Amino acid sequence: MIISDNMLGPWVEKYRPQTLDDVVGQEHIVSRLKQYVEEGSMPNLMFTGPAGVGKTTSALALVKGILGEYWRQNFLELNASDARGIETVRTNIKNFCRLKPVGAPFRIIFLDEVDNMTKDAQHALRREMEMYTKTASFILSCNYSSKIIDPIQSRCAIFRFTPIKAEEIENRLKYIAEEEHCQYEDEAITTIVKFAEGDMRKSVNMLQSAASTGSITEDHVFEVVSKAKPQEIKNMVNAALMGDFMKSRDILREVMILQGTSGEDMVNQIYQEVSSRVMAGNMDGEIYMNLIGAIAETDFRIREGANPRIQLEALLAKFL
C-alpha cells in the first residue's frame, strides 16, 4: 500500500513511525511486540504511560505488522471516553466483533483513554473483552493504569511506556528537519527537547511551529513556547493572589469554556504555576503548602466526580 495521505500535513502524522522497527525509544517493549508479530498472535494488551511517548504509534505499528495487508479491514480504533457514552463504544465493538476477520487471523480493537471511563463502564468493557476473545484482541491505552479496575488489568499484558529520552527525541527532530530541508540551530533542538519533557508529539509540534515561522532558531522556539503556553493561567493565579476574585474567576471560565481545557489540565497548570513561584523564591513555604493542600484536594475531588469548574472556582477563592 504505497498510496499515502501523509505526504503533506502535520508532521506528527507525516513522520509517525509506520513499523515497529521505526518506533523511537521503548526498546524493551518494542522487542516484545515484535515477537507477537513473529508468532502471529497476541494477548490483550494494555499500554500505559504519559502523553506522546508512543502508545498509539506502537499500537498502530503492531497492528500493521500482525494483521498484514488487510489491517485496515480488521482494525477498529475507538476513544473509550467518547462523549456519546459507553453505549456507543459498546455498540461499535459489538458490530465490529460480529464480523469474521477478513484476510487476517483475528481482529484488533484499539481503545484509547480507558482511564477516563467510569468504573461501571470498565466493568461493561470487561464483559465485552471476554465475549469476543475468539475473534478479537484488545489493545487498551491509558495514562494511569491505577485508574483501571483490577479485572481488566489482570486480563492484559501491561506495558509501561516511559518518557522518551532527550537524545532520542533530539535525533528524531534532526532527522525530520533534514527530511524537510529545514535549517536548524542545535540550541533550538535542545530547547525544544527541554520544554517537551519526553513528549514526542509536543516536540514535533513545536518543531513544525518553529519551522513555520521561517526557520528553526532558538529565538523562534522560545516564541513558540510562550505563544503555545498562554499567559492566562498566570494572570488568573495572579489576580486571585492579589485578592481580585471576580477577575480571576472570569479568566477561569474563559479558559475552561472557550478553550475547552479540562479540569484535570487546569489543576495541573495551576500547580505548575504555583510551584514555579516557589522555585523562583517568590513565595513563602507555609503559604505554598497551604495552596498545595487546596490544589491536591481539588484534584482529588474532580477525579472523584465533582463539577470541575465549581471546584476550581472554590480553589481560586482559597488563594485570596
Add this chain to the structure above:
Amino acid sequence: MLWTDKYRPKRFEDVAGNAKQKKIIQTWVEKWKNNEPQPPLLLIGSAGTGKTTIAHIIADEFSEYIELNASDKRSHDLLMSTIGESANTYSLFGNNRKLIIMDEVDGIHGTNDRGGTKALNKIIKESKQPIVMMANDFYSNKLTTIKKNAQVIKMDKIKSPTINKYLRDVVLKNEGIEVDPEVLKKLAKRSSGDLRSSINTLQALVENGGELTEEALDSTSQKDNTSTIFDTVTRVLKSKNPEHVKRSMFENNEDPTLVMEYIAENIPREYESNKEIKKAYEMISNADLYFGRTRSSQYYGYWKYASDFMGVGVSISKKETYRKYSKVMGPMAFSLMGRTRGKRALREAIATKMEEKMHVSLLVAYTIFPYFEIMFENDEVAWEISDFLELEDDEIKFFRKKKIPKKVITKMENIKAEMREEEKEEWRNSIKEGIFREIPPQDLEKVGDEPIVEEAVVEPDAHNSTIVDIFDDFDDDELDEIAIEYSGAKSKTKLRKEDSKASKKKKDDEEKLDKGQTTLFSF
C-alpha cells in the same frame, strides 16, 4: 369547575379593564368582517390581564379558528404545515375567515423550536387570514420582528378596584356567597393586577363554605408557595437565620445544582470581604462534592447535605448582612456557554476531524490547537494542514483571520497533484509486479471453505493464479481508476462515529468496501 372558566366573559363589554384596548380590537374585528384585511394582532401583557379571554371572544366572531400554544412543539415544519397552509388559503365563501390564534409567541424556544420564529415571521408577512398572537414579555427579543409586522396592543394590569368589583359583582354574586368586603379588597390588591389568580385564590378559599378571613388569605401567601430561584438566592445571601434559609431552600422546586450555580455566581457580587468569599465558596465546593457523590452512588440522601452547605453554609459565611441592593445575576458561566455555543461547536468539529485523521482523542486534540494557531500563520502550512484534515473555510478561520491566498492554494494544489502522480505511477508498477502473489492461494481457499458470515470475502472459485495476468489486460487509465477507488475507500474503514442507528449504514458501507475488494480479485 374552575371559576376562571365559569366566569370567563363572552362579550367585549364584560371584559374587565383595558377599555381603550378593547375598542381598538373591536374595530380590528369589524374591519375584517367588512373584508378589509388587517395586520396580525399582537396582545402583550402579563398573566391574568385578559389576553386569552379576548382571543376567545374574537374567535367567536369568526366562523373557524385554530389555536396553538407554547406547549406544542412548534418547529418550522410544524408551523408551516398546520398554520402556513391555512394562512394562505382563501375560503371559498368570501366572508368565512379562518382565525389563527397563537399563544405565548415569546415562548418559542431557540433549540426545541428550530426555525420556529422564522416560520412565524414568514406566516405573519404572507398571511391572508386574521391572526391573533399573545405574548407576556414586551421586551423579549423574539418579538422584535413580529412587533414590526403586527398591530401591537399592550394590555395593562387590571387595577385592584376593578378586580375587587369583578370578584364581588360577578363571581360572588353568582355563587351567592358573602364575604368581608375589607378582606376582599386586600385579596384584590395582593393579586397585583392578575385577575385570574385572584379568582383562583378566592375559589380556593371560599368554595364549599370556607370563610374569607385575613388569616386564610395570609396562608395562601402570594400566588403559590414555591419561592423563585431569585428569592432563595436573596434569602441565602441576606439572611443569617438558618431557619429562614432552610425554609427557603426547601420551598424551592428548581434543580438544586442550578440553585447552587446561582448562589455561587452571586457570592462575590454580594459579599465584599475576601475572607467571606473564601468561606462561602468552600461551602459551595462541599455542596458540589455531595452532588457528585449523589451522581456516582445514585443515593439521593446526600442531597440534604449539599442543600445545607450551599444554603445555611453560605449564609453564615458573612459577618454582617450587607445593607445594599445587589441585583441577583444568573450564572455567567451558562451565559458564556450560550454566547460561545457556535464557537465551541466549531472547535469540536475540528477536534473530531483530528481525532479521525491523527489518532488522537478530543482532549489531546485541544492541546494541539495552540501549535496549529502558530503554524497557520504560514500560508503554505495552513493549506497543508487544512487539506490534510479537510477543514472547511470557517474551520480554517478558527486558526487564522485571513483567508489562504488563492495563489498559495493553486501552488500547493499543483504540488499535491504532482505527488499524487508519482504515487500512482508507483502503484501501477506495483500492480504489474504482482503484489497479489503475496497471498498464497491455499489461504484464500481456507477462508472460502468456512460458511461465510455477512461478508463476501472471495469467491471460492476465484482464479487466484490468474489475477496478475488479468491486470495486463487493463490499460493504464483503468488501472488508475482501480487505484483511486482503492485508495479512496480505505479511509472509510474507521467505524468510530456511528451510533447504533447509523451502524447499519456503516455495515453496508463496510460490505461495499469488501465487495470492492472482491471485484479486485474476480475480474
